[in-house]
Amino acid sequence: MLRTWGEVVESAGELWETLPGGADPMVAAPTNAEDALMGRLQSMNSTLLRNSRGREWPGEGPADERLLTISGNLIRAAELVQRYRSDVTLTRAPVQADLEAAKARLMHTLYIGAHGVHVALGQDLRALQDGRLAGRATFPLTPVRAARDRLASFEAIAGSYVSRTYPAALRDEHRSTPEPNRVSNALATWEIQTHRTLATSISGANLMAITQTHAWVLMAAQRLLHAAAEAGAIDKDQFKGRLSPALEAAQASWGNVATTWGNLTPLSAQRIDPNLVGATHETRAALLELVHDRTGPASVTTIATRADLVDIAQTLQQTISASVDLAHGLLAATGDTTLSIGARAALTMSTELDSHRPQNSADPIEAAVDANDVVGNRQISLPDPIRGALKQQGQRVVDTSTSAARAAAILDRAGEAPQTSQERMNGRSHERRAPSRALVPNQRGCER
């Protein structure tokens, strides 16, 4: 790492110098404290490089590929800034804010990188000391200690900048418009992955993760569709009167199942299928990119600048429709005989279920949970009464998801001009909604 670290620092210096308003910290006299600090880091790096050249340690050897990649990216960034820097007006506040963010990120890179090399040098020094004791290393360790101490000093100086600027300076960083297809791709990938997970690894943790995620996706869908309604991309009255309440009911039912599975699955058993984790991360990130602003919810106006709301409405219609299928999958998974839950949670839920049964009912449900299992909080097979309660919740998910999918039919017409009262009366709206005969394949006419 030490062999390659110098290139990272030099590339960072070049990029810093290229940023609008910057001066070459090694040539021109620094005009401000920030430039002076970068100049100091460059100077420390030059000394480190000079002192390690031609020495027995670290000597010749392979470069660190990760640091080479970082260096390459910094060089590429410097080239791009050089090419386009004349296009920006430095006096504009957004440009200034973005410039500050770029500097904060660059210094943060050096800070983290220096820490990594410092840790590696510490490990190397310990290994060399052990080797020396065993008679393997023969050269003096002074240059290794000096390099380690220099890196510590470098890290502390870069850290002084980072502690003042990171992450506050990123607050007004320029954000590129989100990729148009990111949400639809993420949701489609997540839906496929949920079916794979339900087919191959049904567990309380995976059912909890699927239901938690879908509940949140429906909440995000409501926010996006609210923005679409406000912007006139979908029928505002239909959204408020029909779709929004249906989505709220569906979201609540998915959330209830998530809470139940969260309670029933001991923390030690909450390992989620890694593929599902990956797909969920991307879904969450893709939707947050639209509905989140800094540390809070994005306004309707902001959402409208980030996405084509007609496209989003159509994507969400597919998701809402597909959730019926997923709800059935969830209900079927509840019947899986390999499902197990924590004994303590089973006892708590059994007691809760018993409290809703008539007094003096035969065979209290909690009697089905063995006291020894409760003491050790062992995983036990899902008791039938609890499975029954989960199936009831699952059926509720199917019902509310079906209602939401029906209500989401209005999204078919996303982007069309809102219908006039005359159109409502003359049936034109029904004609617009009906699929063209040419587009309806193999109508057999027997499904009544």
Place this chain on the structure above:
Amino acid sequence: MNSSTITELSSRRALEEVVQLLSCASTRAHALASARHDLPMGALGLGAQLAVSQALELLPADADVDESVPGHATPIELVRSAEAVTRIVPIDQFPPGTSQLIVAICDLIREHG
């Protein structure tokens, strides 16, 4: 008990505590999100749950994590506490993969702090 065993124990204990704090953050965030229909809080709950799973992957199967966290800290306070716990043990003494977990926790703080 040699020094490497002590290190393993302290990094394991730190990760166990991180799991407990993040799980509590997730549970409380989901409850608040449902009660207030709070979308950012729901995102925090989901993100914390994913981080719990990441942290569990770094621990052995017999990890001692099932005790709940007492107190009334808010979800983001719990996430901050989890991040503070990761600083107790030097990064090179955690198992490989811990840095991604720490980045995930810091991302949650950045998004919701």
